Amino acid sequence: MRDHAQSTRLRRSTAATALLACAALLAGCTSDSGEAGAKSARSGANRPAAKPTPTWDPRPSSIASVGDSISRGFDACSVLSDCPEASWSTGMDVDSLARQLLPNPQRRTWNYAKTGAVMADLPAQVSAATAKRPELVTVLIGANDACQDTVAQMTPVADFRADFAASLGALRRALPKTQVYVA
Structure with a gap:
């Protein structure tokens, strides 16, 4: 009985120590407190560079979206169904790229x-x-290739790369001036 109680206390102590260590690490990664933070803030060290803002020059007059459920707005309007009107790319019910960029989306x-x-x-989506000759094509795909139960079930990197390269190559050959946004 005594060994079980000691073992339980040791497990709890180890778990608590690990939890505190993780919390300390996360706090160090996300805050600029203390002397190190003040030094970092003054010097600008360890701060990411400003994110570039894409320029749409010229502003496109049409957008086509290719990809997976994320671009279809899956589960956004009702459970387990597509909701293209909530698409980040072409949706009309959200602040999509189309609503922001197009005069008549x-x-x-x-x-x-x-x-x-x-x-x-x-390749088939592209x-x-x-065929519609859009001036901007948005591409967001790959989650279903990578999010599998085992590595063996994932799409092999060479196949993934080949299909992506073939798709963008075909897009470039068909529409050399079309802007492409890969997310």
Whole structure:
């Protein structure tokens, strides 16, 4: 009985120590408090550079979206269904790129993304998008290739790279002046 109680206390103590260590690490990563923080703030050291702001020059008059469920707005309006009107790229019910960039977004957007799509699906999506001749194509795909139960089930890197390169190559050949935003 005594060994069990000691073992339980040791496990709790170890867990508490690990939790405190993690908290200390996270606090050190996210705050500029104390002497080190003051020095960092003065020198600008360890601060990320300003993020570049994309320029849309010229501003596109049409947008096509390709990718997976993220670009389809999956689960945004109702459970387990697509909601393209909530797409970050082409949605009309959110502050999407289309709403921000296009003078008349209702007529000049196309969403070819598919819920569950993997990189191997991208060439067909790009082909469909290029037929509309958009001035901007947004690409957000890859989660379904990587988010698998085992590494063996993931899309091999060489296949992923080849499908992506083929897709963008086909897009460039068909529409050399189209702007491309890869997220």
